Structures are given as C-alpha cells and as structure tokens.
Amino acid sequence: MSVDERAPAVAGTVAPPVLAPRQSPGPAKAVVVVAPLALSIALGLWGIRRKNTMWGDEAVTCQLAHRDLSRIWLTAQHVDLVHALYYAVMHEVFALFGGGLLTLRLPSVLAMSVAASGVGLLGLRLAGPRAGLLAGLVFALLPQVQKYAQEGRSYAMVCALVTWATYALVAGVPHRARWRWAVYGSTMLLACLLHEFAVLALVAHGVTLVVSRAPRPVLRAWSAAAACVVAGLLPLAIRSAGQSGQLSWIDGPVRLPRFLATAVVGVACALAPLGTRGPVRLSALAVPMVVLPGLLLLIASLVKPVFVDRYVLYSSTGIALLLGAWMDRFLRRQRSFRYVWIAAVVVLAVLVPTSVSLRTPQSRSNDVTAIGAAIRTEGRPGDGLLYLSDQYRAWTAADPVDTRFLTDLALTQDPVSSNTLAGVELPAQDIAARMLEFDRIIAVRDPAGAHAPTNPREEAKTSTLRRHFRAYGTSQVSGARVTVYVRDHDPSPRPDLDPATRERTVGR
Template identity: 50%
Template sequence: MNGSRAAISRPARWMGGTRRTVPFVAPALASLALGLWGIDRRDSMWRDESVTYQVAHRSLGELWGLLGHIDAVHGLYYLLMHGVFSVWDGGLVALRLPSVVATALAAAGVGAIGARLAGRRAGTLAGLVFALLPLTQQYAQEGRSYAMVTAGVTWATYFFLRATGDARARWGTAYALTLGLACWLHEFAALALFAHGLTLWWSRVPRPVWRSWAVAAACVVAGLLPLALVSVGQAERQLGWLGRPGLTAWLQYLALSATGMLLCRLLVRHRGSATGSDAAAGAAGSSTGVVSLVRLALPLLITPAGLLMVMSLVKPWYVDRYVLFGMTGLALPAGAALGRAIGQRRRLAPAVRVPAACLAVCVVVAVLLPWSLLMRSPESRKDDVVAVAHAVQRTAHEGDGVLFMPSRRREWLLSYPGVYGRLDDLALAESPESSHTLQGTELPAAEIRRRILAADRIVALTDPAGQPLDPFPREEIKRKTLEDHFDVCSRTPLRGAQLVVHARPGHCTP
C-alpha cells in the first residue's frame, strides 16, 4: 500500500543480533512444543477431522467431484492435506502436524506485530500468550484449516502494518497475497478486511494510505470471488446444520470483547510509564505505539466475530472457530500489559518481587494446566471416531447389517474402511466417492425398510440418548422398523455416540 509513509505507528528501534529474533522464535518454539505435546490426543479423532482424513485420501478426480458438490470452502485445505498424505501417510500425527506448524507461524506473527508496535518484551509475551490460549491449543491439534487461516490472517496483519508506513509496493502485495491465501483456506478470513479498514479509520491515516489499502482489499475480494460464487450455491448443504448463536455464544463473545477492551484501556491510561530496555528504545512506553496496538488489536478481536454473529441472526453461519484469528487481537494487548507489569517490578520491594513472581506463575499454571490437559483428551471434542470404530470392531459380526442414525454419522466409520467393509450398509445407495458427497446417499425410505426386514442382526450407530431426532422420512422409517420388528440386544454408550445391537426377537446372543 504505497503512496504515503504516514504509518499507523513508528516501529521500535530494535537492537540487532539474536535479541531481535526473540519475539519471533520464542513464541514459535513454545507453540511448537505445546502442539507436539500429546498430538495424538490419546489416539482419538472427532468427526470433522475424520472428514479431512477420508477426503484427503481420495483421488484427485474424486476430490474435484466432491468440491463441485459440497465443501468447496475447504477445497484448498483438502488439496494441501492430500499432498501431505501422498508424501507421508502418518495417521493422526500427519493429520495434525500442519496445524501445529501453522499455529507456530501464527504465534511468531503475533510476536512480530507486538514487537513492532510495543517493543521486544511486549511482542515476545504477546506471542507466548497467544500460544497458551486454550482455543489456540485446541485448534493447533485439529486436523482442519483454522490454524492455517489464523496464521495467514496474522501475517497479513503484519504486512498490513508495514504497508501503512512504507512506500514500497512489496508490503501491499504481500498483504493481498497472504490474506487472499487465507481466504481461500476459509472465506470468512475476508472479515479481517473490515477489521483492518476500521483500524485505518480509527488511526486517521491520509488518503493515499486508504487508496493503497483499498486496491489491495479489492484484489483480495476479486481473487476470492470464484470461490464465493461456488460456495454460496453450497451454503445450504454446507451450513444447514447450524442454528443461530445462543445465549452462551453471545456471553462468550461479550466476555472476550470486554477483556480485550479492559486490557486496552489499562494500556492507554498508563502508556507513559515505560521502564526497562524497551523504554530506552522508545518502544514499550511509546504513546504512539501503545495507541496503535490498541487500534489494531481491538477491531481484530471484536469486528470479525461480531459481524458474523449479527449476520447469523438472519442466516446462521456463526461458529467460533470460523473467526479463530480474532485471538490475535486478544493476545496483543495481553502481552503488552504483561510487559508493562514486568517493567514496573522495580517499584516492588526486593523481598516482594520473587514471591510475587512465583505466585503469578502458580496462578497461570493453575488456570491453564487443566485446560491444556483437557484439550489433549478425547473429552475435548464432541465425539471420538476411533472409539466408535474400535467398539464396532469388537461387537459386530462379519456381514451384520449397519444403520447410521442419522445418515451423516456414517462419518464415524468412513475413515476405517477395514471395519466398515465387514458390514452391510443397509441404507446406502451410492458411496461417498461415487456420489461426490461426504457421507454418500441413501435409498428411498421404502427400500430401506425392505432391507432392514431382510436382516437378522443389525448394528445401529446413533447419537447419544436425549439428542434431537431427525424428522426426515428415511430416519423415521429406520427407527420405526427397528422398534417394531427387532429386540435391543445391547446398548454401548460412547463419547458422543452410542452403539445399539438389534436382532430378531429371541435371537440376541451374548
């Protein structure tokens, strides 16, 4: 975004040598270590990750056919994962390792932004805060695109920051390309454009900066347009399962927004009280730097999630992971506030400093460790595809009929063709590959009933008891036919699922 050197803020005068790399390297290494810790999540995988796993293992022709029908919004991610599995079919580690690396890159980007605006200490701490956030840790070990999107938006934000104060076109080009890539990984990354526009308006930048940013933003939108046109036609199939944001979602959004605003208010109120080496460099205590950090962070935290939630009042599209990149806007003021608190430790008596520091560390560990352990357990996700497949393998007999109730739960076995292939899928009309769908297509209700009645023993995979039942004719006929003509032999509760074995009256066996 060339045309003016009037920056949102002037960069800190960093010292050379290895110290300059600390805000990038330290958060990235910490994030990498956290991501690799327990990466297999006790040998568990939930259904969204299973979609990635089985779709990425399809041929390129089958994958292309799928994207023409559904999931085009994840198309680039599936192609990348197809490449990963072509090089190394490393199971759960290969599934999640790209997200681990992407989160490390995002943490480095947070550190880079913080260091440029508020100095090395603040940048390093902001990157570490980002790496430690429970949401960050969760999606660092998720075989989906959200960590990559966050990395793309974070580095695009860094290039956006550089472009406001550098007349060379390379920063604006890097901004447009990086954000465009993030949008192709998930098109809701385009909401970051609103946050960046609000930052420019709040910072009162001159018109040349506005014009340069508008050109870059137009390039992002133009590049995204083909994907948007395709995905709009798929929206009902893609997002039809979503409801409008509930009270819990609104409260979470308000709590995060309030936390960010409180941190920013504290920073602005005490922006002139810097101490330590960063103050000597004119960074952490710089009024301009702190104000610029606030003007960059708050829109990124509040605007994308807020816009998506408001849009979802009309068309339900909101899920918090779609705007995970907003966590960058929370980590930046948190890191700057921590940096200021550390810089003011000299005001404490020497006998108080060490106990105070130890107490702070203990509080952080006590708060974050339970969340970190939970994120690395099967209980952190809605269900566990691995546990379902193992239960079916133990329980089902060769040639047993199998019913998925509802049909979308076929995903529980698709990543385990060795288990699925032993069973007779009574409702299946076309496989996922031949029908270019995620879970295949099912027979008409009357044909499903006929095939159920021809079976002697059926394994039904259903949602847990108490979940809403699909009102569709195919699902109703499955339930009614089993209830009228079969006995329940066993019922096995699983994480987010249950396995129910049915047999003809009097034919249940141990």
C-alpha cells in the same frame, strides 16, 4: 601560550562525548520470534495423538484428503466447497508423508507456531521487544490456540495467514511500497480461500486504518488490495452459498460467553496506554481484531445462526497483543517482582489443568475412533449396519476396518464413487425391505436427547426397527450410540424404538 598550544584544549572542551555503541536489535528480534515458535511447537507436540482418537471433522479431512484432486473438486461441488483448498493441501501432504494421525495434525502445529512468531513480531513492532515476546508467549498459551493447533482442520492455517497479513499491513503503512500491499492482498486472499470468514479480518484492518488516520495513499492502497481479495473470493462465496445447509447444525451461538469475556478483557486492556507511538497504534490494531469478526458473525446470526468461535480463531492474535503489551506496561511500573511471581503461579494453576484436558478424547464433541471401536466390538460378520444419520458413515469411513465385515443396509453407491461424504442411499421402501432380510442389525445413531434428522429414509429406518426388531444392547460413546437390534418375530407393534425395559447399556 601560543595559539597552537591552546587549540587542543579548546577542541577538547567542545568535542562531543563518546557514546557507547547501541545494541543491535538482532538478538532481541530473534528471541521474540524463536521463543513463541518453540513454545507453540512444544505444546502442539504434547499429547498430539489424544490417545489415538479423532473427532468427526478430522475424519472428514482424512477421508477427502485421501481422494485424488479431481474427486476432491467434484465432491466440493456437493458439499464442503468452503474447505476444498484445505483438502487439496492435505492431499499433497498425505502424498508426501503418509496419511497417519501425526501427518493429519502436524501441519496445524507448524501453522500455529508460525502464527505465534508473527504475533511476537507484531508486538515487537508496535510495543517493543518485551511486549512482543510476552504477546507471542501468551498467544501460544491461549487454550483455544492449543486446541486448534492439534486439529486436522484449516483453522490454524487461516490464523497464521491472517497474522502475517496483519504484519504486512502494519509494515506497509509507513513504507507504502506496492510490493508490500501485493504481499498483504495475496496473503489475505489465500486465508479467505481456506476459510471464507477470514474476510472479516479484512474489515478489522480497514477500521484500524481509519482509526489510525492513515494517509490517503495508504487508504487507497489498502482499498485496492481489499477489492482484489473480495473479487478473488466472490466466486467461491457465491457458489458455496448454495451449501449453507451444512451449517444447519448451528442452532445458536457456539461458545458465545468465551467471545464476550475475551472482548471485555481486550477492551479493558486497551484503556491503558499501550505500545509506542507510530502510524498504527497497538490498541487500534488489536481491539478491532478481537471484537469485529465475532460481532459481525453475531449480527449475521440474526438471519441465520453462523457464530462458532473457531471460525474467527485469528481474533486470538488481538487479545494476545493486548495482554502482552499490558503485561509489559505492568512490569515496567513494578519495582518488586513479587506480584509478578504470584500472577504467574495463578496463571499456571489455571492453564495446566485446561491444557491437560484439551489433550483428552473428552475435549472434543465426538470421538469417531470410539464409535468405530464400538461397531467392531458389537458387530458380527454378516450383520447389517444401519446409520440413523448418514453423517456417521462419513465419520467411520476414516477407518474402513471397523465395518468391513458388516453390510451397509441403506447404501447404494459408496462415498468415493458418488463424490459425496456419506454416499447415496436407497429409497425408503428399499431400505425397509433390505432390513427385513437380516436378523441382527448394528445401528449407529445420535446420542440420547439429540435432534434426529427427519426425512423419509430416516423414518423408514426407525419405523422398521420399532415394528420388527428389539434392542439388545447399547454402547454409549462420545457423540453417538451403537445399538444391537435383533429380529423380533412377534408381529405386535412396538410403541417405542428403545424401551428402557428392553435396553441394556454397555459402558465404555
């Protein structure tokens, strides 16, 4: 056999085997993005109106966002400076789409959906397609995520921005391109300007890089970006520190057990080997995000109570990543899917009732729609209207129709013209004198057992009612009581503002 004849055979023996073409990651990535996005939108639209009810903070959003930008800025000098940017954003949204209830809440639905897709991409990058998909779906299903996806407040937007800033951080570690760190820094700064406590995520990111033993160039780039964020936030933080009295309603940690349980579950999940090897490990990213922001708020609460779980809602991204990666690991180790189905049934049995309850008016601490309806029902044209806490004036301003036939007895300058939330009230003696000009007064006050504010104006209101009026009937509503008082011409002093023998409760 000639050399030429043997050549094909030799070549055939050493040629590498033909490999099957690798599947493109595009479809998996698309599913990881689209599925959590779609689920979050569906859950956000489900029962979004909450039976056409609104809670107090949403009423403030509605009131301020309807003012022009100059008045929003002037009002923010007195109160709610920390939310000024959000009110400006919602002002533009209302200008484009109207100021209805759907317009108030749809931006939060969309923002949380964008956050869900970001969580999916983070999981994909750190642990693979299935872990990313599961993490995104878990995030959309978390009760606190479902709740704040349907609220006209800034928390969903902050959560979305922090999530995508976190993705920019993870993407920037291996590439080290300056523009990636510019994107990271600008996204984090925008999140912090929407709510100052987003800066705590910056601390979590720094711990992640240290634990991951990031190279010095990466640490320098992050430090520069973090310094820019802090510098951009500092003027707002200094100015808003003078409005810290707005947090006086916090007398202790709000929903602390939920935070502690989430932290324990997150740390437990992190004990298992999760994710893939890379410059940033999933546990190193997720655990600081779950634990540190809430922990730092708790430490700050030793000086002044500031812990409210929604202030660090973005921590939900961390627990979703940990649960998604843990579920992915569990599925890879299981040959039978029987336990998977059992677990799915148990989770649904817990989530469905919770999800349904979140879409009821009772799921919020107050219902300004019910307060307004009670005022409209109990009041008669020409009656006096008295707020025994001026916060209720800010709440009922969301729908002026409820109070248009009543006379606000304490008000001397309305909220819009005074660039305030609750307006400017008369001096105490003038309020008392004006009250005596009316035979019927509709009083809006705190729920039974709540701590009533004490100042000369409030004392004048309550003492005048006690001495010269008697309670005719009370409507108990979520977050307040609406009581009808009629003039009592008996001059003898009355020992109590609301004697049980003289007050009838009107059920709502």
